[in-house]
Amino acid sequence: MKIRNAFIGSLVAAATSLLVTASAADVSPEKIHVGRSHVYKNLSPESLESTSSPERIRQVTAGNTAPTEIWTVLEHGERVECLDCIPDVAKLMYDGHPKTREISVWWLRRRVFGVFNPGANGSPSIYRQVAMTLQDQSQPESRRAFAAEALGEFLVSAGVPFVAEAAVNDPSPVVRLASVGALERLNYEGPGGELGQAMADDNVDVRVRALRASTRINVFTGVADIVQRIDDDSPRVRLKAAQALGMMRATDAVVGLVALASSSNESDPGVRAAAVAALGQIADPGGKAAAQAALEDPDHFVQDAARIALRRL
Amino acid sequence: MTGRRFLTALPLLGFLAFGCTNDAPQDDDRGFSKIVYAVRTHTIVGEDGSVSVDVAGGMGQVMDYLRYNPGARLEIRDLNTGVVENIIDGDRYKNADVSSFDVSFDAQKVVFSMKLSGDDDYHLYTADVTRGETEKNPFNIHQLTFGPHDDIHPQFVSGGRIAFVTAQPYTEMGTRADEYNHSRIVTQIGTITVEGGDADRKLCSQNLSHTINLRALSDGRVLFSRWEHLENVNDVKLFSMNPDCTQMVAMGGQHGKPANSLVQLVETKDPNVFVGVATSREDTIQAGALVEINVGAEHDATVVDEERAVMTVITDGVPTGEEPSPVGRYRAPAVLPDGRILTSWAAGFVNALDELALSPPDFGIYIYDKKTKTNELVVNYEGSWELYALPLTPRAEPPIIGSIQNSQDPTVPVQLGSIDVRSTSLAFVHGETVSGAQFDGTPTDVALASADRVRIIEGFSSEAAAGVNMFGLTMAEGAAILGEAKVEEDGSWLAEIPPFIPVHLQPIDEFDLAIRNQTTWIQGMPGESRVCGGCHEERVGVNTPTNQQLSIAAGRGAQDFMVAVNDRIEYPWINATAGNPNEIQAIFNDKCVACHNGTTNGSRAQEYYTVTVTDEIAGTAVPYQVPRLDLTDTPVTVEYDMEVQDWPASYVSIFYPAAMEMEMDDAMVAGTVPPMWGIPSDARNSKLIEKLNVTSVNDAGIHAWPLGQGFTDANIQGASRTDHAAEVGLTREEIVKLIRAIDMGGQYYARQNTDFVPFDNNPLGRNY
Known part of the structure; x- marks a missing residue:
């Protein structure tokens, strides 16, 4: 290891003078x-x-x-x-x-020439090549995932149908995960509400990412999809669902959040804390009793959430 | 002190770094005996034994905060006994990372930002600094914030509040995009109370880009660094505000500084003298040279004179740019009671070369003495970074700055104005001049005497809508005019605008041309008054209305520019929503394309110049022809896949010459490049406007460019200047739209041609 570091060090030293010159x-x-x-x-x-x-x-x-x-x-x-x-x-x-x-x-994406237009011999544009890569199931899943990321990062709404489709239908969870991220980047829930659909994905990471994305895009209409995740098997998903519902001040979710706030129903203290905090954000009177009860929760972070929520309720 | 003497000290430091971790210095009347600091990891060993080294992740830029590596500690070290306690000890915190913290005024508590797992966000917590008797929660840790967003850089401020920065989405724009078109992670300032946490959460008015490194000042204000991205301006400067979020004002760096970015500033014992880090915006792992910044006025050190700030780099040999350092770099300084500096420091390059070599710089904690220019080792573990050290010592709680600003209601306006817009220090202090149209090297104060109105421009970023990315061939962000306030005879103006949003100003003349483009974002809270003395008035001068007690504008009342977001004046180049009167292409289609099209350019045949790009697939060169001045909507080059969304010939014709001017391989261009028809943010020097000419709003017989004279660029066709706009039937109103579109930044995209829908979970309530 020391030898390798020394070797790299000499390379770095050699590169230093070049870098300094370029920087200057x-x-x-x-x-x-x-x-x-x-x-x-x-x-x-x-x-x-x-x-x-x-x-x-x-x-x-x-x-x-x-x-x-x-x-x-x-x-x-x-x-x-x-x-x-x-x-x-x-x-x-x-x-x-x-x-x-x-x-x-x-x-x-800011190159006027050479990215969005076909080549001289009719070859597809760079942008189209990326879309084709995402759709080509013969490509490795990592490459398809990177293509999905790129379509999101191009910030061109023409990419929405491609990543929306992949977010729910690509066989690879890696690709679906990247496609959900691309929808978030494009600030769009998808033409068919694909972001909401992704919340029911088989893969936990995809579900978590979709919930996270729902709190970041300008318009998300699938609150009912989030409410369903209150019963998710994964505490990671339940926690993100509670946070999202609180942020959206989803009064329809109060009953579900009350259930999540109780240690008799929910074993994960992080989920309980998020649920109690969400009840405070929603500020619906129906959440007050659960918040008061949470003051006696065995976990001190849940108690903190309860104290804060009660100031809002 | 010379760099040589500094260098000679380094071998000793290297020895200490490896040999003295437990040989801490004794309390020698420093005024403190304990310090608190974060220990952050950079090398991760996976469950399968794999090792990954994260050298710069999450901190490529000085304002980045997303770095997360599990295994952090928040340690309190007794320098006399060597006893160390970890506040976040235990299974619950085994995957935690700590990004920042502060010590309370009585030195009994810390507030810190912690992320418990990769799924978690950074939230704020408080803890005691002494171990209690409760086994379950010995340091009495309490969580204060809970949302699905990051809260970082907490600071105790007077009155039981904590100021911090947050990526929480609010206003109709939500979380803003990093540098106007990267990810939506921009941090804004908020406050909570120690007792109420999120329940007392107050969100401050927004900047377009990140705010970071808050610090409570002894006079009650809050100091912070702010990334200023306003078209070409791209740096990090010093600002301050009151704890109620009002009076965000510049504190230093607006008029020269030793580095692009001034960050991590802390107050010294001298009034208005700060110590911090001067460095590049990127590539230095948030470290740099230590700099002392004195913003005190010459006549009275307690008065801020930011435009004459004196900045002195106090660490010889440490670069202020991104180049490899020969002597390491400093990070996160704090001033000790005896005036020395408690700081992190790492030897080596401390830049991207460390990343290339997978050799993390080894930040440890030292005491830097600026008199001797030496570091004294405090603690340096191998294999981790020791950061953000603060002495555990009481300090006086600053006075509470009284406030009547308690509203978060976005429908309550902020008042913006000047007592006398002609009052400025830009000419006599900074030597600024104005050129173009009626001005030719005219001192700015003289030019400002011609101010007719003040244009108020809202800025926004790519969070606006899908399809809004680069705003066109410009480095400018999205822009919308809230209004143009009349400048009264005494130079005063006053307007009411929506709160929370960042705006900048342009005083404009009788030709509607910007005299100056303010390069700092300003903003205000609901009900706040942000009335300045002038247009960058002298900071230590007296600002009074001319010959009277009350300015004319104040007497007449503020002009109402409380315009709903979808009704603000933007100039979408093309594809505006139906009925939008401000589409630029519509003007060209109506008045210009008969002569300026693909075959003709005025009285001549259309000319083209050629740019060439290599086809990636075929490996062959592909030439693209750009017209000299084709004002049609003919797609020149680009089609977005599956959807027609072209760059019209008009946009490329007008702005590509200026875009090319930035940097381009000459070999790739063939033919004559036309004049810079449109220069973003500078209609006054844009040749399209000079060619068209424009009349005074007050007198149709007066032209901005006198008739009959030669053009400023011989490449403009025509023997001499005419009123070309009148010749082709362009109305003054239409010319003004072109002027505004260029002065605002030359954007192609607007919220009004991208199906913008406001962020619909705005916690502030009704979207305005």
């Missing part, structure tokens, strides 16, 4: 201000974002680069029209690091 070149005031709005000319360079050069973008996509370095260079390349970089950055959509995958699509 990227922050020259001239480059910072080129093309920027004239009204910003009075701002100091420290307040502005240094731009990545096309060469730097190509370098970081070539491999042997720390993920954070890739993120920085691509983010600082927001307006850098490096058209030749597109194929290399597109490969990062299938990188092993989730943040690298995210930032690669972030960069790609």
